[in-house]
Amino acid sequence: MKYTGAQILIEALIKEGADTIFGYPGGVLLPIFDVLYDAKINFILVRHEQGAAHAADGYSRSTNKVGVCMATSGPGATNLVTGIATAYMDSIPMVVITGQVPTTMIGNDAFQEADIIGITRPIVKHSYLLKNVADIARVVKEAFWIAKTGRPGPVLIDIPKDISTATMTNPKYPQSVDIRSYNPTCLGHPMQIKKAVSAIASSKKPVIYSGGGIMSSGAAEELQKFVDITGIPVTSTLLGLGGFPGTHPLFLGMLGMHGTKYANYAISNADLVIAVGSRFDDRVTGKVDEFAPAATVIHIDIDPSSISKNVLVHIPIVGDAKHILQQINKEAIPPKINDWTEQIEQWKKDYPLGYKKGGKLKPQFVIEKIYEVTGGNAIITTEVGQNQMWAAQYYKFEYPRSFLSSGGLGTMGYGFPAAIGAQVANPDMVVFDIAGDGSFQMNIQELATAIQYNLPVNVAILNNHNLGMVRQWQELFFNKRYSYTSMAVQPDFVKVAEAYGAEGIRVETEEEVVPALKSAIDSKKPVVLDFWVEEEENVFPMVPAGASLTQMLEGMA
Amino acid sequence: MRHTISVLVENRFGVLARVAGLFSGRGYNIDSLCVGETDDPTISRMTIVTNGDNRIIEQIEKQLNKLIDVIKVMDVTKEDHVERELVLIKVGADEAQRARVLEIVEIFRGKIIDVSPKTMTVEITGDEGKINGITEMLKPFGIKELVRTGKVAVVRGEK
Ligand SMILES: Cc1ncc(C[n+]2csc(CCOP(=O)(O)OP(=O)(O)O)c2C)c(N)n1
Numbered sequence: 001m002k003y004t005g006a007q008i009l010i011e012a013l014i015k016e017g018a019d020t021i022f023g024y025p026g027g028v029l030l031p032i033f034d035v036l037y038d039a040k041i042n043f044i045l046v047r048h049e050q051g052a053a054h055a056a057d058g059y060s061r062s063t064n065k066v067g068v069c070m071a072t073s074g075p076g077a078t079n080l081v082t083g084i085a086t087a088y089m090d091s092i093p094m095v096v097i098t099g100q101v102p103t104t105m106i107g108n109d110a111f112q113e114a115d116i117i118g119i120t121r122p123i124v125k126h127s128y129l130l131k132n133v134a135d136i137a138r139v140v141k142e143a144f145w146i147a148k149t150g151r152p153g154p155v156l157i158d159i160p161k162d163i164s165t166a167t168m169t170n171p172k173y174p175q176s177v178d179i180r181s182y183n184p185t186c187l188g189h190p191m192q193i194k195k196a197v198s199a200i201a202s203s204k205k206p207v208i209y210s211g212g213g214i215m216s217s218g219a220a221e222e223l224q225k226f227v228d229i230t231g232i233p234v235t236s237t238l239l240g241l242g243g244f245p246g247t248h249p250l251f252l253g254m255l256g257m258h259g260t261k262y263a264n265y266a267i268s269n270a271d272l273v274i275a276v277g278s279r280f281d282d283r284v285t286g287k288v289d290e291f292a293p294a295a296t297v298i299h300i301d302i303d304p305s306s307i308s309k310n311v312l313v314h315i316p317i318v319g320d321a322k323h324i325l326q327q328i329n330k331e332a333i334p335p336k337i338n339d340w341t342e343q344i345e346q347w348k349k350d351y352p353l354g355y356k357k358g359g360k361l362k363p364q365f366v367i368e369k370i371y372e373v374t375g376g377n378a379i380i381t382t383e384v385g386q387n388q389m390w391a392a393q394y395y396k397f398e399y400p401r402s403f404l405s406s407g408g409l410g411t412m413g414y415g416f417p418a419a420i421g422a423q424v425a426n427p428d429m430v431v432f433d434i435a436g437d438g439s440f441q442m443n444i445q446e447l448a449t450a451i452q453y454n455l456p457v458n459v460a461i462l463n464n465h466n467l468g469m470v471r472q473w474q475e476l477f478f479n480k481r482y483s484y485t486s487m488a489v490q491p492d493f494v495k496v497a498e499a500y501g502a503e504g505i506r507v508e509t510e511e512e513v514v515p516a517l518k519s520a521i522d523s524k525k526p527v528v529l530d531f532w533v534e535e536e537e538n539v540f541p542m543v544p545a546g547a548s549l550t551q552m553l554e555g556m557a
Numbered sequence: 558m559r560h561t562i563s564v565l566v567e568n569r570f571g572v573l574a575r576v577a578g579l580f581s582g583r584g585y586n587i588d589s590l591c592v593g594e595t596d597d598p599t600i601s602r603m604t605i606v607t608n609g610d611n612r613i614i615e616q617i618e619k620q621l622n623k624l625i626d627v628i629k630v631m632d633v634t635k636e637d638h639v640e641r642e643l644v645l646i647k648v649g650a651d652e653a654q655r656a657r658v659l660e661i662v663e664i665f666r667g668k669i670i671d672v673s674p675k676t677m678t679v680e681i682t683g684d685e686g687k688i689n690g691i692t693e694m695l696k697p698f699g700i701k702e703l704v705r706t707g708k709v710a711v712v713r714g715e716k
Binding site: 118180304 | 615628
């Protein structure tokens with residue numbers, strides 16, 4: 001029997017376990033959409049292609065499956081770019097399918113032609129331009145394999161229209177992948193494991209610094225066991241939140257620019273830093289030369305190029321965090337660190353996270369209540385800015401994949417479509433996008449998507465009528481010259497929600513917060529909660545860019 | 558320091574762009590880059606001459622290895638190896654100067670591959686020292702054009 005390229009493509013996606021595609025149609029995709037019309041795959045029609053990419057990303061982050069998104073050639077494909085870059089920076093497995101003009105027209109500046117392979121080259125793990133219908137099944141198989149193995153990332157498949165319409169008889173779907181040039185390391189080198197075990201046993205002030213790699217490798221259980229054995233305290237990057245229980249007595253919260261004081265003191269005074277699935281990003285290290293100055297550094301990472309890129313590593317262990325922690329757990333000897341853990345307890349008592357009560361509704365208070373009302377049983381996405389940092393500081397993430405946020409790229413507009421993707425993948429979970437009034441407006445159009453597919457996502461706008469994080473920097477470092485950061489002109493978010501067919505609730509006082517949250521959770525509809533919060537609230541502690549982690553600005557005093 | 562990095566890649570559309578893009582995107586220098594098929598037509602070899610301190614070179618190797626189409630990366634600078642480059646040099650030389658040019662070319666074991674009333678074109682193969690040497694010697698005649706292939710390198714012995 002004869003099959004078209006479009007049929008083979010969709011069949012191959014289904015064979016790879018894809019159950020959902022987030023996308024948007026266009027001219028060169030017509031043959032593929034014709035197949036989708038009655039294919040056994042869930043298609044979510046977004047309202048902007050950027051939304052499709054972030055939704056696929058949120059779908060992936062919340063499940064560890066490969067997210068799939070699709071857009072047409074030219075503008076459709078370029079609209080995906082921010083979403084692809086977001087996934088790339090945070091190592092999120094995604095397969096991106098773009099339509100392309102027919103092969104005979106490539107390079108001719110044809111209508112809606114864009115060299116999307118070229119445009120996305122630096123922000124994909126790999127990409128393919130399909131030139132032969134016989135390659136489709138193999139390429140799809142490889143794309144999924146590459147996306148989810150090793151250090152995960154987005155893989156783009158560009159499919160010209162004439163390849164979608166070309167036919168072939170009896171296409172073969174390969175059972176396995178064989179890429180001679182791609183063999184990611186999994187197990188840690190036994191010698192390195194031995195060195196790590198001995199460094200751990202003799203350490204006096206060790207700290208675990210865990211990152212998003214805990215999620216990618218599914219290593220949360222192993223990490224917990226490692227802490228059970230060794231009693232070593234844990235601090236986490238933004239993307240690592242949820243990788244270790246936020247309520248655990250040995251958890252120090254996030255480190256870095258907006259980390260807790262005790263996490264930053266701990267890492268700065270440590271004699272051993274055990275980095276697991278984290279990459280010493282500048283938002284984490286502050287001034288690199290003064291990062292953990294006295295520490296021996298063990299770095300467990302799947303990506304050899306992450307090792308000693310920013311910070312010199314003494315004991316690198318390349319491989320999958322889950323396997324390596326298992327290897328270490330088998331041999332680990334608990335160090336004697338009572339003095340150290342007491343010291344950390346003291347720092348926790350002396351420098352707790354906190355904010356000034358009184359006055360207008362405080363954004364931190366809203367986050368605390370979201371945590372209380374959900375009991376940590378929710379998927380929280382964030383936008384970017386103060387909202388993101390407060391969410392990271394004041395919500396206690398208990399489970400892996402319960403916190404979805406754009407860390408590496410810091411993409412405003414990520415949170416809402418990501419929440420949609422997460423809700424599609426987890427229909428029974430409560431999902432909240434913790435948003436800023438600026439960020440939410442970047443993909444607000446996806447309200448229609450949420451309505452169309454009955455996705456009861458909740459958006460909690462911490463509405464400070466400002467581009468708050470930028471305003472904060474202007475206040476602190478630019479003499480309060482508030483250059484274009486006021487969002488005083490903004491829509492009535494309650495009415496916007498209602499116009500789309502969602503619910504909108506405005507909240508201005510503390511008493512209204514919990515009832516509003518409860519009613520949002522109970523509602524079967526998407527709900528936009530418009531929390532009018534203190535406009536000039538700042539995120540503290542704060543390590544100014546380029547300063548050492550011990551130089552934290554504090555707002556309480 | 559200068560390093561010569563030898564990279565085996567899949568002989569496929571777009572690979573050169575990925576490698577070149579990696580260097581430009583991350584701010585690494587390329588002094589020369591030379592690509593050609595190997596004995597296996599599905600594999601090409603790129604010889605890249607670059608410079609940087611040890612940390613940069615280590616990153617370059619790791620980043621190259623990360624590209625899916627890259628099969629093998631080797632910093633041949635660290636090994637006992639032979640390097641060669643082919644250069645074509647067109648120098649100004651009239652009848653009176655021809656003999657002197659010829660003499661220099663012979664010393665360096667080059668070849669004259671073209672002659673015109675006012676120019677001679679020299680073909681020379683060698684390592685950097687030799688190429689620099691002959692270039693210096695020919696400069697006084699006036700170099701009209703100099704075309705280099707970029708370096709290729711191979712490790713000595715069985716490795
Ligand atoms: C797409 C994009 N554009 C610009 C920025 C720079 N930026 C970082 S935070 C921020 C302000 C965010 O404002 P808002 O969404 O209202 O959140 P708030 O900080 O007030 O919580 C801006 C403009 C960004 N991160 N992403």
